Amino acid sequence: MSTKKIITCISCPMGCDCDTENLESITCSAGRKYVQNELTNPQRVVTTTIRVKGSNGRSSSLLPVRTSTAIPKNDIFKLMDLTRKVEVELSADSISSIKCGDIIFKDIGGSGIDLIATSSK
Numbered sequence: 001m002s003t004k005k006i007i008t009c010i011s012c013p014m015g016c017d018c019d020t021e022n023l024e025s026i027t028c029s030a031g032r033k034y035v036q037n038e039l040t041n042p043q044r045v046v047t048t049t050i051r052v053k054g055s056n057g058r059s060s061s062l063l064p065v066r067t068s069t070a071i072p073k074n075d076i077f078k079l080m081d082l083t084r085k086v087e088v089e090l091s092a093d094s095i096s097s098i099k100c101g102d103i104i105f106k107d108i109g110g111s112g113i114d115l116i117a118t119s120s121k
C-alpha cells in the first residue's frame, strides 16, 4: 500500500491532485506554491458571524463576516475567541446600509486582520 501524500490544490477550479513528495510534477507554479504553503504554513480565510447592535441599544443581530486575508490555521481558534467577544455598535442607518465587502471591524485583536461583511443588510 502506497503512503504517498496527495493534496488537492484549490488555487483554481482545475482542482489538481498534487504529489507532496514530488513538487516538480505539479503542473504550475501556483500549485507548487499552494502545496508548499500547505506543508509549511497552511492558511485559511475564516468565515464567522459577529454581533451588530444598533446605537439605540435595542436591535442586535448577527452579521456574517470573513477575514480580510487568509490566516495561519493555528490562529483560527484564537480569532474565533476574539470574534465571539466583539459587538459592533452602529447607528440604525449604518446597520441598514451595510453592504457585502464593507469593513465591519478593523484590526481585530491588533492582528492586522479586518472583518469584512459577506452579506448586505
Ligand code: SF4
Residues within 6 Å of the ligand: 009, 010, 011, 012, 013, 014, 015, 016, 026, 027, 028, 029, 030, 031, 032, 034
Ligand atoms: S496545480 Fe495549478 S492548475 Fe492545478 S489546481 Fe492548482 S493552480 Fe490550478
